[in-house]
Amino acid sequence: MRRIIIIHYKIDRLLPHRGLARMYVCLCNAFTDRQVRAVCPAAGSSAAAVYCALGVRPKCGKCVPTVREILDEVANSDVPAAVPA
Ligand code: FES
Secondary structure, rough: HHHHHHHHHHHHHHHOOOOOOOOOOOOOOOEEEEHHHHHHHHHOOOOOHHHHOOOOOOEEEEEHHHHHHHHHHHOOOOOOOOOOO
């Protein structure tokens, strides 16, 4: 399952209309990459703060590396983090 999530994440990064596509980052809690990006400014650089901001807790934990990747991407990007969820 994690492999599928990573593949979707990388496809999303390669799409020319980036920001239009969305993917589920966490299947246990059903939140998307857009939701993660929307709470990044408030959550800072902590994956735990992202889960807290979304009002959920990690269950299986397989999404944590992807959440960290998104946080790193937002931190190293010039584009504003917040996108409509
Ligand atoms: S996929 Fe996020 S806690 Fe299981």
